[in-house]
Amino acid sequence: MGNKNISMAVIRRLPKYYRYLADLLSKDIQRISSKELSDIIGFTASQIRQDLNNFGGFGQQGYGYNVEALHREIGKILGLDKKYNAILVGAGNLGQALTNYSGFKNAGFDIKAVFDANPKIIGLKLRDYEIMDSDKLEEYIVEHNVDIAILCIPKNGAQDVADKIVNAGVKGIWNFAPIDLEVPNHVIVESVNLTESLFTLSYLMKEDNEI
Amino acid sequence: MGNKNISMAVIRRLPKYYRYLADLLSKDIQRISSKELSDIIGFTASQIRQDLNNFGGFGQQGYGYNVEALHREIGKILGLDKKYNAILVGAGNLGQALTNYSGFKNAGFDIKAVFDANPKIIGLKLRDYEIMDSDKLEEYIVEHNVDIAILCIPKNGAQDVADKIVNAGVKGIWNFAPIDLEVPNHVIVESVNLTESLFTLSYLMKEDNEI
DNA sequence: TAGATTGTTAATCGATTAACAATC
DNA sequence: TAGATTGTTAATCGATTAACAATC
Incomplete structure (x- = not known):
């Protein structure tokens, strides 16, 4: 209701x-x-x-x-009084930047862990987090009741990761991968597509020149 | 036309x-x-x-x-065949991440320099860029024909920076500061507001729970 | 009470969808 | 040629704006 x-x-x-x-x-x-x-x-x-x-x-x-x-x-x-357990997947440049993003606490999102598939950075410290192996994703989600995942991974493989985490119980995805994820109806995806934003700026600058 | x-x-x-x-x-x-x-x-x-x-x-x-x-x-x-000189202002976490963002070259945006106001990081190397003092912003824009600025700075001071760079000749802003910038009509602003996106996700997750 | 401003209905505007003649 | 699919006009749908009675 x-x-x-x-x-x-x-x-x-x-x-x-x-x-x-x-x-x-x-x-x-x-x-x-x-x-x-x-x-x-x-x-x-x-x-x-x-x-x-x-x-x-x-x-x-x-x-x-x-x-x-x-x-x-x-x-x-806006549901800012609600609390959610969240994880961040993809500890590249953007993922690292978002790990430091103060906005999460205002939205009631508690980042519990950070994952990456790159063996070179697994185990390294990122702020308060030790970067975990993406292989452990599903196991962790089930055990820690994770509601939300922040995806900062490349286009390739993003759908696979989405399938896995949704299967493990994730109900919402903040998606930075430049792809339209397919998920079941009960799962919410909110995407930030930097390329689409940048291309829009490019279009608008051109238009202006023409007028 | x-x-x-x-x-x-x-x-x-x-x-x-x-x-x-x-x-x-x-x-x-x-x-x-x-x-x-x-x-x-x-x-x-x-x-x-x-x-x-x-x-x-x-x-x-x-x-x-x-x-x-x-x-x-x-x-x-989309104007992807056009070339623009760009600068990035604010070399914090997000600014650093965007400096590595490969999308710029596809859009024809050539990042010429990176600026920050924090004395602790001015002069440091970030990728191919030596972080420059924000005091030099206007001078640099005029001398190097900068068309576009990427703003990765905090809310406070963002409007001041926008005023300065627009005055110096910037025609387009990719704005990551969580504020609605006021600019003259001929200047294009495309904003990415992470907080608004996150709050939207929060709202949608709540709605789902209620149904 | 008189003035201000809401909540809400009705009118308008703009965007999406449907339909189909034109044509490859 | 017959079938497929566009380009475009007309119909529908939804969102925004205007208007105003209700009421603080």
């Missing part, structure tokens, strides 16, 4: 609301109207009210929204 | 077409119909034909599309 079939367009705006509300909070601003929020966030006031009303009536006529309460509510909607 | 006011929805599908066509090419597949492409890429055949026809009639009735020609054309549409 609770799911009124919210569109992805709305969902992807939620983190932005959350971020701007945190900014307001840090400036000790206590209330805000949809009009004022519109001015700083760039969505229309109408859209803001529509978006929020998908989840509840958080505002008050004649007053607007209480910044702290709305921030807290959106945090709950 | 050439810009028929293509929607962002279409633009963000282009890199995906390009990637799937490259896959087909590597499998020596020479022709493909919108129906067959639909089956592997997941968009409807109708959408594929609509998308492509924004840029020209690349197909042939009764035959379909020539994979190699279409791949090449989309590469041109």
